[in-house]
Amino acid sequence: MLVRKCPYAWDQFRAWDFPSLWDSISQNHPSDHPVSYFMLAVIFFEETAFCNRDQAEAPSGYGVGFGQLEVKNPEKKEFYEWLGISTDYKEVARMMLADKDTSVWVHCNYFQYLTAEKYFKLDGCLAAQVGSHTIYKGLFKEGAKLLEKAYNDGDRSAYIYALNYARTNGPKNNGISETLFPDFWQFILPDSWFTLGY
Numbered sequence: 001m002l003v004r005k006c007p008y009a010w011d012q013f014r015a016w017d018f019p020s021l022w023d024s025i026s027q028n029h030p031s032d033h034p035v036s037y038f039m040l041a042v043i044f045f046e047e048t049a050f051c052n053r054d055q056a057e058a059p060s061g062y063g064v065g066f067g068q069l070e071v072k073n074p075e076k077k078e079f080y081e082w083l084g085i086s087t088d089y090k091e092v093a094r095m096m097l098a099d100k101d102t103s104v105w106v107h108c109n110y111f112q113y114l115t116a117e118k119y120f121k122l123d124g125c126l127a128a129q130v131g132s133h134t135i136y137k138g139l140f141k142e143g144a145k146l147l148e149k150a151y152n153d154g155d156r157s158a159y160i161y162a163l164n165y166a167r168t169n170g171p172k173n174n175g176i177s178e179t180l181f182p183d184f185w186q187f188i189l190p191d192s193w194f195t196l197g198y
Contacts, residue, residue, distance in 0.1 A: 001183065001186060001187055003181075003183040003184050003187050004183050005181055005183060005184070006181075006184060007049055007176045007181055007184060008174075009048075009053070010048075010051050010184070012187065014051050014097075014100075015049070015050050015051040015052070015187070016050050017050070017187055017188050017189070017190055018041070018050070018159070018188055018189050018193060019190065019192070019193045020100075021041065021044065021050055021104070022041065024100065024101050024104040024105075025040050025041065025104060025108065027101075028101070028104050028105045028108040028109070029108040029111075029112070033111065033112065034111075034115060034120075034121055034122040034125060035111040035125050035126075036144060038145075038147040038148045038151070039122075039141075039144040040067070040107075040108065040111075041144075041147060041163070042143035042147055042162065042165065042166060043067050043129060043140055044067050044107075045163040045164075045167070046136070046139075046143070046166040046167050046170070047063070047066065047067050047068040048065075048067070049176060049184075050066060050188060051066070052066050052097060052103045053065075053097070054093060054097060055068060057072070061073065062089065062093065064092070064093045065096045065097070065104075065107055066100075066103055066104060066107065067129070069107050069110060071089040071092050071093050071096075076089065076092075079109075079110055079113045082113050083106070083113065092106070110128075111125050114128055123137065126140060133171075135170060135171065136166060136170060139165060139166035139169055139170055140166055142165060143162055143163070143165035143166045144162075146158065146161065146165055147159065147162035147163065149162075150162050156194055159189055160178055160189070163188075
């Protein structure tokens with residue numbers, strides 16, 4: 001389906017729906033990791049509404065992929081070496097933007113690196129994700145809890161509320177309304193996810 005009215009900075013060609021993203025997360029991330037699948041989904045939605053894109057490169061950083069991984073930060077080089085990929089952030093960005101699954105793989109592995117090599121727990125991983133925007137730690141935790149309940153209940157409206165939670169309650173106040181963007185939400189949460197379970 002073609003999304004006729006898109007949210008700001010969202011490109012359908014670069015986006016994935018929830019089932020596709022969920023499948024990629026489950027292939028690339030251990031189910032028992034402190035950063036849960038639900039947490040990853042709410043982070044990816046808050047950052048880009050499931051769009052594998054980059055942000056304008058700025059002196060303070062360069063966010064890439066579904067979760068806007070700050071690929072330019074010098075301390076990421078150690079992570080790239082651990083992962084066995086190029087330590088050139090421009091090459092990492094190109095690799096992530098060229099393939100959605102690779103983008104998810106890199107970001108999932110970043111959290112795995114933080115727990116395996118830096119011994120971070122959930123709070124440490126979230127701190128690495130949000131930087132100085134610490135309000136999002138609590139918003140992501142609550143959003144993930146709400147998303148897990150929506151998932152268990154099969155409640156589409158609750159999914160939308162949960163995915164929007166950090167956006168709506170954060171400083172940017174940029175929740176994506178189902179009323180204003182019905183095509184977008186039909187793309188993100190297709191009926192088949194609820195009727196067939198995928």
